Each structure stands twice: as C-alpha cells, then as structure tokens.
Amino acid sequence: MKPGNIPVPAVRRLSLYLRQLDNLWRDDQRTISSRQLGDALKLTDAQVRKDLAYFGQFGQPGIGYNVEELIARIRGILGTDRMWNVLLVGAGHLGMALSAHRGFARKGFRVVAVFDDDKAKIGKRVPSLEGVTIQPVEEIARAVREKDIRLAIIAVPGEAAQGVTDRLLAAGVRGLLNFAPVSLDVDTAVAVSSVDLAVQLEQLSFQVGAAASLEDVKK
Template sequence: MKHIAESTVRRLSLYLRFLEEYEASGHATISSGELAESGGTTSAQVRKDLSFFGSFGKRGMGYTVKDLSIAIREILGLQRPWSVIIVGAGKIGAALAQYRGFTTRGFRVVGVYDRDPARVGTKLDGVSVRPEAELERDIAKLKPEIAVLCVPAEAAQAIADRVTKAGVRAVLNFAPTPLKVTEGVAMRAVNMATELEILAFGLTNGGALPVR
C-alpha cells in the first residue's frame, strides 16, 4: 500500500465526525465542498484525501452520507472495536478512563493501572484500577491493542518498553517526554505543555505562525 500522510488520516477522522452529525440531521448526500467547509479545508483536499482509498462519490451528485461514513470507518479501521489500557491513574489517566469520547467511538477501556497502592482498587467508570505489576499478565490475557500512557515523564519509557514487549502494538503517550519504540509499534504523543508553547510562540511572533 501507498504511504498515507498523517494529515490525511487526521482529516478523515474529522470528516467522519461531521458526516455522523450530518446524517443525524437528516441529509442524504454531501458534496466535497460542504465537507471541506466543516473541516476547515478545501474541496480539492477532501477529494484527494478520499482518492487514496478509492472513489466513493457520484459525479454531479456528491457523496451518499451513509456510504461515505461507512467507507471512512472502514478505512480508519473502526468497523471493529479496539481494546485500550490506560497506564497511570492520576488526574489525566483517570479523566481519560472516564472520557465518553473514547467509548462512543469503539475504543473500550479494558484496564487501568497504577503503581500507587492507594489508587489500586478504586473504580473509574466501572473499571477498577489494578496494580502496575499485573501489566504483563493482563496484556497476555486481554490482548489490548493500544496502551495510553499517563505516567510521569521519568516512568514513561520503562512502561512503553514493558507494554510493547508484552505485545501492545500502539502507544498514545501523554507523558511530557519523547519515547523510543521498536520498529512496527505505532506511537503518538500528546504534549499539553508543547501545545501551550506553540500558542505562546504565536502570540509572541504575531503572524509568523500560520493560524489554522
């Protein structure tokens, strides 16, 4: 398969969200232009993004909202549910464990882990926090595909090593430190402080950073 840009995948995710709303509000078809406006991009961009995966529209008509939703869900791999574990049940880990936006999209939180005995045993939205020592055993049993790391920076690399060694093939890192993972493991990082720093740069150097 061809290489797909991350920016393309990110936009597909946005398109899908808009299509779901659009379908709920009773529309049956949509044009690339309407879809573009929803995601702050251009109609050509929308068509190009989709063209990597096939042709889903009808010339002169646009796209069938329902069919396109299904197609994008398939492209993103969302026809099936994904199992997620969260490591680190501090403020952010706990917030994510209870975040509705995950579950509604087919991501099931099947385990939450912490090394602090005071947190072990507490319940977060139906899932109880388990000791970090059980990680390997649980991964072997539950086979989660994705691990979300919400541990302190110092602990993050060690946890990433442990979960990937135990078979997890995708990591979402909220710890404010870059992680190295072995070839073949998908990795993404969300760094809240960096996001604020990019905004600070934008405010300081008015206009140097193209505003989205």
C-alpha cells in the same frame, strides 16, 4: 490501495472528515458534496476528492457522497469499524479524566483495564468504568493477553514513562497514546502519538507572541 500507502496527512484528514460526517449524520443530512465537506474544514473540494479517492471512486457527480456509506468506508480504513480494547496506565487526575472520556467509546475504543504503581490506589474501583479496578503495573502482560489489547494510553509522570513503555511493548501492545512529557524510545514498528499538554500551550504562546510582535512592526 493498501492502508500503508496512504500518506500520514491524508489519514489525519480522514479523521476530520469522519468527525464532520458523524455530526452531519446526527443532523439528518444524508448526502454531501466534496465542497461542503471541505468548507467546514477549510480545505478545497479538490483536496477532499483526492483524499477520498484513495479508497476508490464512489461519489456521484451532481449528488455527492452518501454520508452513511462514506462513514462506513472511512471507519473501515481507520480500523474503527470494530471495538478496540484499550488499557490505561496512570490513575492520576488526567488518567481518571481519560477513563471517563465519552468520546472514546463513541469511536469504538473501550478502556478495559487501568494500572498504577501507587499501592494506595491499587484495588480501588474506577468510577467511570463498570467492573474495572486499578491494578498494579505487573499485571499488564496478563491483561494484554486475556483482553487482546493492542492500544495503550500512558498518563504517568515523565520519569516513569519509559519503564511503562518497555513493559507495554514487551506485553505486545502496538500503539501508544502518550501524555507523559518525554520522548519515548520505541521500535519503529510501534505507533506512538504524543500529546504534551504544556507544549500545546507553549506553541500557542509563541504564536500569540509572534502575532503581537508583527503588530508592533506594522505600527
């Protein structure tokens, strides 16, 4: 099956399976049943089997899946069986924390270039990244070309995000992880994943408030 034909929710679950499998592997578990894999993620074993069947049948009845093989297959599908060079725009608090995020390297993502438009920051070394200094955004196109970069992380204020986006796409970047609190206007061929930290909390405040008002109703 072509990767493009796997539904988006299934692709999200593949990431969760992979995370779970990586943890099992570290704990020396070598085989796993669909039920065990589902339990940890609160999914039925039927759902797990269906998702994994997108890339062929290879679990063994009564034994389950070989953890190592399953990790390799999922990585192959997700495209993280190779290293990706990633660039980061925005060297503020969040950007610097992201540049130091060890989880990225573990999954095969390497932040190889950092950009900002603040002259006071340009030329400074990024403490967490060996040999990386903060460059002006005008250098983005050159870095994308020289380092074969397809993915970028945007950690700039909302008002700067669209300009940065336009520059990234013109340079050939094809996937954006956006932390700026705005909706980006991009071509449909571009992959965008947005994380608005404040919106995440807002959704929780809704749920906690709604649960509280339901309790009031029950009383």
